[in-house]
Amino acid sequence: MRNSNSIMVFLLLAILSLRKPNSLACNEKEKQALLRFKQALTDPANRLSSWSLTKDCCRWAGVRCDNVSGRVFELHLGNPYNPFAFRFKSGPALGGEISPALLELEHLNFLNLSLNDFGGTPIPSFLGSMRSLRYLDLWGASFGGLIPHQLGNLSSLRHLYLGGNSGLYVDNFSWISLLSSLESLGMTWIDLHRDVHWLDSVSLLASLSELFLPNCQLNNMISSLGYVNFTSLTVLYLPSNNFNHNMPSWLFNLSSLQSLDLGDNSLQGQIPSTISNLQNLHYLNLSVNMLTGQIPESSGQLKHLTLVSLFSNSLCGPIPSRLGNLSSLSQLYLHQNKLDGSIPSSLGNLSSLSYLYLHSNKLNGTVPRNLGLLSNLVTLYIANNSIEGTVSEVHFAKLSNLKYLDASLTSVVFNVSHNWIPPFQLKYLLVGFCKMGPRFPLWLQTQRSLQNLELREAGIVDTAPKWFWKWASHIQIINLAYNQISGDLSQVLLNSTIFSVDSNCFTGQLPHLSPNVVALRMANNSLSGQISSFLCQKMNGRSKLEILDIPYNALSGELPHCLLHWQSLTHLNLGSNNLSGKIPELIGSLFSLKALHLHNNSFSGGIPLSLRNCTFLGLIDFGGNKLTGTIPSWIGERTHLMVLRLRSNEFFGDIPPQICRLSSLMVLALADNRLSGFIPKCLKNISAMATSPSPINDKFNALTYHINYIPYREGLLISIPYREGLLLVIKGRESNYDSILPLVRIVDLSSNNLSGGIPSEISSLFGLQSLNLSRNNLMGRIPEKIGVIRYLECLDLSNNHLSGEIPQSIINLTFLSHLDLSYNNFSGRIPSSTQLQSFDALDFIGNPELCGAPLLKNCTENEDPNPSDENGDGFERSWFYIGMATGFIVSFWGVCGALLCKRAWRHAYFKFLDNINDRVYLATVLKLSWLRYHFRRYRISLRCPRSCKQERMEERGSGES
Ligand SMILES: *[C@@H]1O[C@H](CO)[C@@H](O)[C@H](O)[C@H]1NC(C)=O
Ligand SMILES: *[C@@H]1O[C@H](CO)[C@@H](O)[C@H](O)[C@H]1NC(C)=O
Ligand SMILES: *[C@@H]1O[C@H](CO)[C@@H](O)[C@H](O)[C@H]1NC(C)=O
Ligand SMILES: *[C@@H]1O[C@H](CO)[C@@H](O)[C@H](O)[C@H]1NC(C)=O
Secondary structure, eight states: OHHHHHHHHHHHHHHHHHHHHHSOOOOHHHHHHHHHHHHHEEOTTOTTTTOOTTSOGGGSTTEEEOTTTOOEEEEEOOOOEETTSSSOEEOOOOEEOOOGGGGGOTTOOEEEOTTOOOTTOOOOGGGGGOTTOOEEEOTTSOOEEEOOGGGGGOTTOOEEEOTTOTEEEOSOGGGGGGOTTOOEEEOTTOBOTTOTTHHHHHTTOTTOOEEEOTTSOOOOOOOSSSOOSOTTOOEEEOOSSOOOSBOOGGGGGOTTOOEEEOOSSOOBSBOOGGGGGOTTOOEEEOOSSOOBSOOOGGGGGOTTOOEEEOTTSOOEEEOOGGGGGOTTOOEEEOOSSEEESBOOGGGGGOTTOOEEEOOSSOOBSBOOGGGGGOTTOOEEEOOSSOOBSEEOGGGGTTOTTOOEEEOTTSOOEEOOOTTOOOSOOOSEEEOTTSBOOSSOOGGGGGOOSOOEEEOTTOOOEEEOOTTHHHHHTTOSEEEOOSSEEEEEOTTOEEOOSEEEOOSSEEESSOOEEOTTOOEEEOOSSOOEEEHHHHHTOOOSSOOOOOEEEOOSSEEEEOOOGGGGGOTTOSEEEOOSSEEEEEOOGGGGGOTTOSEEEOOSSEEEEOOOGGGGGOTTOOEEEOOSSEEEEOOOGGGGGOTTOOEEEOOSSEEEEOOOGGGGGOTTOOEEEOOSSEEEEOOOGGGGGOTTTSSOOOSOOHHHHHHSEEEEEOOTTTOOOEEEEEOOOEEEEETTEEEEEOTTGGGOOEEEOOSSEEEEEOOGGGGGOTTOSEEEOOSSEEEEOOOTTGGGOTTOOEEEOOSSEEEEEOOGGGGGOTTOOEEEOOSSEEEEEOOOOHHHHTSOGGGTOSOTEEESTTSSOOOSSOOOOOOOOOOTTHHHHHHHHHHHHHHHHHHHHHHIIIIITOHHHHHHHHHHHHHSOHHHHHHHHHHHHHHHHHHHHHHHTOOOOOSTTHHHHHHHHHHHO
16 A cells, blocks of 8 residues: 555656656746856856756756746745754855846746855845846845845835845835735844834835844834734744833734744833733743833733743743643743742643743742643753752652753752652753752662763762662763762773763772763862873773863872873873872873873973973963973973963973963963073063953963763754863962963962062063062062052062162052062162051061051151052952953853854854744744853852862862962
8 A cells, every 4th residue: 555655656756757848948038148147156166057058947956937938937046055954054155246137037036045145245226126026035145235225116025035144234114115015024134223214114014924123223113103004914023123112012913923022122111911912922032121020910811822931031020820821831931030939839730831941030939749740841940049948759740751850059959769760761860059969869770861960069978879880871971070979980981971070089990981981070089099000991992082180189100101092182180199200201192182280299300392292282280299300492382371380390490581482371380499590571472461361361262171062862062161270379378270260360480599680571461460479589679660560469579689669659559469578678668558558567577678657667757658549459359350250251152152153053043033934943042042051050060169078188288388
């Protein structure tokens, strides 16, 4: 039966395909016109190669003729485009000039030139004379300038898509009202703001069904007539404009409306109850506005509504319990608002509900038990709320379809019995910062489809069960950091792409790895054994490991030649272990290295010459070893270097002037060595220090690592940032800097044998926050213009032989919070400013000739000090701002770096908006917001370590400084 069917279909197709060549050959005049049209175009990829004299023009690529008359009917010359392909694909563009020869195609009805590249030239006005056109698509074809009014003559036009040409603008939109047959209009990104009466013109289009005007710089959607004539409108997309007024009343008369998107405007006021007039609405997006009040009760009458998207508003107040009356509601997106109160238990009545997004609100109270009735629920996101209380088996009783559960960043306590067998098979279990412990959750073992397990800081104080490791080998991402999980890893084989167990109590040797592991993070455990047995393990394939982050353990031994097996490494952190021996020359064969931390070990010998070959190196941290020799002059070739930390070693000789070629250098920490000679004057060439710290530091961003992965069938790139950290001594205390590291600018040359003067050029480094030259043999005066280094917070020049007066300009250092000038030969009066006088006298002692407050010694000539109005809390302020700026970087780059800034994605996103069906767009928006949310998670998860080993860390920390 099946067979005969398919044979019939085949025959039918064969007949159809045979018919075509039999149709009339093309009209000679039109053929010539098309050839002239082709001639004026540029076609680098020869897409129009089939357009030849010898062939029937109806069979040329992109040309369609009318079956009966043989006249050219349609031109499909859009650039092939696939918005769903992960790698954005589009063929090479046509360009050049659009020849008026097109006018000879009198029957042309369809013209698509989208996604070609006409280099910013205007849309030719003769297109307005092609009276038979019904479909015109010029999406994203790089047109620019004024849209010709002549297009208003296309009275047959049904579909007009001009969007995606951000260089286009409209001065007076009244011509649009002449297109009386228009059904669909897309103008994404076109600047329409010059015509304040745009709506009056558009609203006259009585046949209009779909209107897409996102990002058109529109300021108002007020109809001066008070009514609109486009009453057949089914789709109205006006997101990302700037309507900073209330929602206009005409909106709620559009009873045919199925999709309404007013997201990302500055809409004010409340959502009016007349919204219930929109009885055909399926999709409503009011996200990212300034709407206030509650969600109207009347929205409960929108029976067809399947998707409400109100996230990222400033909606506040509780979730109305009447939402529970919308029995057909299948997707409820209320995340990223300011909704408060508790989760209404009536939500348990929404029997069709599949997606419930409530995360990132201000919800409090407990998770209602009724949610356990939602047997169709696939996604339950309640993370990042003030929800508390216990969830037990009842809460999940009927959730047999649940696949994604995110309750992270709440105070929810999971209290399920030890032998619970849940009804679901999860893909994501994200319960970081909840309380799952103290016992290891045994029910995890029942989950066979997990891809992403986040149990960070979940209060687990237990031994990892025996089954765990084999079970875990199917899970792509595992984060167990900051628990107190113990277990011997010596026999464990890891297979996860990302495996993170920082700050736990694991013991034994490092685990074995499968070639699938890309990131292994086991900092701050109690792992021991020879590093060589890990590095020289036999592996069934080539390792993909890029991040090996295992500082703060007790690993020992020398770095073996097997280092060669790990050539994909980009970030290697072996700091604070018991490693010894020389840093082998082989290390230079890890040519992808971007960051190399070997600090606080017992390495000896010199800096290997082979590192000269690691051209991507941005961070070298060899501090706290027994390294010796001179600082190599080739270091100046590593121009990407941002951090050079060699403190507390036994380096000697001069600071090579080549170091000044490191224009990206932000941290130069050479303290506590035996360096001698002068401070190079050329330091002023280090431009990263000679500019003010800016919140977005692209270069450092390159060092920040993003682990990209595509979760199974999600079709979406997830990018998890990995940030570099560094132990730095600032203000006399050593602490770990990670998130603010991109903004830190430090020169620390203290505790060496440097001589000569402080070069006056140092005042060019006006981005510096910390300058420590103490404990050297420096002589001469403090550079007169020291006050120019205006971000300076820490200045330590103590224990040198500096002399002369303290320059008056020092009072301009308003952020200064740590100053030490003690034990020099300074003389004269300490300059007066409330700030300087607020330092301790100890910061000035040991200078017998120095006088004035805060020293007790009075100066002989008693002038009136002129008090400055600067106050001393600048330090707190500046670090506060830096902290804020860092938050911005992380969140900005989180989303932007991964997605928005990719041209391909942006195109895809806006192409959706214009003429593809709304569902696709919707999916994109949801994914975007989901991404935004996830990046926030990772930002939030930067917390101070708290673990069983914290004490040990603190001991070490204080031992070092
Ligand atoms: C617009 O609609 C109003 C009221 O329905 C009607 O009076 C008017 O004639 C319409 N205008 C046009 C141009 O169709
Ligand atoms: C939850 O928040 C609401 C509104 O902010 C408040 O009135 C209420 O007391 C809170 N409930 C609990 C249990 O904290
Ligand atoms: C290891 O991971 C890969 C992919 O990440 C997976 O295909 C494979 O089945 C896993 N191996 C084991 C033994 O779980
Ligand atoms: C650097 O790399 C080149 C080419 O791979 C190699 O010949 C040279 O020996 C390397 N230099 C050092 C110092 O390892």
